[in-house]
Amino acid sequence: MLENLTQRMSRVVKTIRGEARLTEANTQEMLREVRMALLEADVALPVVRDFIARVKEKALGQDVVGSLNPGQALVGVVHKELTALMGGDLGAEAGELSLATQPPAVILMAGLQGAGKTTTTGKLAKWLVEGGHVQQGRKSGKKKVLVVSADVYRPAAIEQLKTVAAQAHVDFLPSDPSQKPEAIATAALDHAKRHHYEVLIVDTAGRLGIDEAMMREIRALHDLLRPIETLFVVDAMQGQDAVNTAKAFADALPLTGVVLTKLDGDARGGAALSVRHVTGKPLKFVGMSEKLDGLEPFHPERMAQRVLGMGDIVSLVEQAQKNIDIAEAQKLATKIKSGNRFDLNDFREQLQQVKKMGDMGSMLEKLPAQFAQAASQLQGGQAEKQLRRTEGILNSMTPAERAKPxxxxxxxxxxxxxxxxxxxxxxxxxxxxxxxxxxxMKQMKKGGMAKMMRAMGGLKGLGGGGGGFGGFRR
Structure with missing residues (x-):
């Protein structure tokens, strides 16, 4: 997302070098580029004005210290203000939901039709069941979760949630289009209490546009359920419309957070920067793919790093730790260390591990800007396609051929x-x-990591001289 901003800033960083302080003169061009990039990314104009004013106020007169050049020093200020803009100033832990209440803790899902509420309901339920939730800075353990649909208007909406719940392996309470939404909510709350569910997630009806009838209905459901979390689900690809919708819902409901869906499909990404500013509520999650594990807690600082081309290696490592079989990885490491040859059977095993890590597109987006060109060539499902073809080739070989290439x-x-x-x-x-x-692998066996990186051409790209923001230090 926001590739435009990344490219513009990397160009401008190179133009202001060799000065000891950030002044109006040497920051003017860069701030103009940032302003243009934000507007082109579909960030709301009031948000852009406020952001540029804050960056200018913080930057002017700041000393350029150590090995930084003025461009890198300004990037530091922009990074800090981007983090604040996306909710870093709120101090909330990523993925933290307020579930500390008498069970069941009710989560109400709100948003327009087509925003991805039903899929997000399934993703969130799966995430809670698997123990992803953070409470007061610590993982809170697996939850017993029930989901129910109060959408009696959209054809097959209830069936859709039933299917999603089955795929996510979470409990689903049947409802019927002939029922009133309030009756469904009352029955769900009673069922959740009697069967000792810790969390009840209620999927509500959306409309194709904001209308008073919809707002009245969801306010009535809110009054009845008294949810501890009211999450507004919004489609990142709506751009300015997402901001207008967010404002309307924030005025009608006491929202506690925002879930931004389809972020992987939006190259501009302006909604991510605007919605939090407009609603005043934290972005809690982002949807990065249609897969049920494609829901990520929103980290303002990490997203700011991605916007500025620094990548999000921490999230990438977390994704790997969550999905990779540590025992298999250790077995391979032991094999290489003992001097045994890395063969095509091992290569196939590594591909299997990569597949377990989830959506390749969201993984590639977390890489630093130095790798942006290579990553952009693998968008649109190309990475998964290439992975499947390679696996097909390996599977067409005999075990003896894989052992002796x-x-x-x-x-x-x-x-x-x-x-x-x-x-x-x-x-x-x-x-x-x-x-x-x-x-x-041979270089790793010899302990020659530096030699290996040189062989890959990696040190040139990672040293800061090859573009992007590799030389930026915080």
Whole structure:
């Protein structure tokens, strides 16, 4: 998201070097570029004005210390203000929901039709059931969760939530389109109490636009359920419309937080910067894919780093820790350390581990700007597609061929290509990638991480001289 801002700022950083202080003269061009990039990203004009004024006030007169140049010093100020703009000043822990109440803790989902409320209800329930919730800075453990649909207007809305709940392995309470929403809510609350559910998530009806009837209905449900969390679900791809919708809901309901969906489909991303400013409520989660594990707690500081091209390596590591089989990784490390050769069986195992990490698009977005070009070539499902093709090639080999890649002569390659449904060139390309990875593993065995990085050309990109914000220190 906000690739435009990243590109503009990386250009301007290079133009203001060698000065000891940030002044109106040497920051003017950069602030103008930031303003233009924010407007092009569909950030609301009042938000842009306020943001630029705050950056200017904090930056002017600031000393440029140590090895920073003026551009990098200004990026530091912009980073701090972006973090505050997206809720970093609220001090809330990412993924923290207020569930400290007499069970069941009720979460009410609000938003327009098509914003992704029903899918988000399933994602949130799965996240709570699996113990992702943070309470007072600590993981609070797995929750017993019940979901119910009070959407009696949209055809198949109840069936959709039933399907999503089954996929997420969470409990679903059946309801019927002939019932009144208030009756469904009352029955759900009673059922949750009698069966000792800790959390009840209520999916409400949306409309194609904001109307008074919808607002009256959801206010009535709010008064009846007295939810401890009222989450506004908004589609990031709506741009300025998302801001207007957010304001209308914030005026009608005592919202406690915002969930921004379809963030992976919005290159501009202005809604992420505007919605919190307009509602005054924290962005609690972002939807990064249609998959049920595609819900991420919103970290303002990490998102600011991504906006500025610094990447979000912390989230990437957390994603890896959550999904990768540590025992398998240790087994491979032991094998390499003992001097045994890294073969195609190991290569296939590594692909399986990568697949477990989830949506490739959201992983690539967390990489620093130095890798942006490579990542952009793998958007739109290309990464998953390439992964499947590589796996198909490996599966077309015999165990003996995977153990001894030197057996793979022309006739075997033709058979493997036919089995995988790819040209022979694809098999050769995959083997070339494998040989590069084999070389890296040899360097790791020798403890030569620096040599390995040089072989990858990595040190040049990571040292700060190759563009982006690699040289920025905080």
């Amino acid at each position: 030197e057996l793979l002569k022309a006739s075997r390659k033709r058979r493997i290509a036919a089995g995988a449904g790819v040209p022979v060139q694809e098999v050769n390309r995959m083997l070339s990638q494998f040989e590069q990875m084999q070389g890296m």
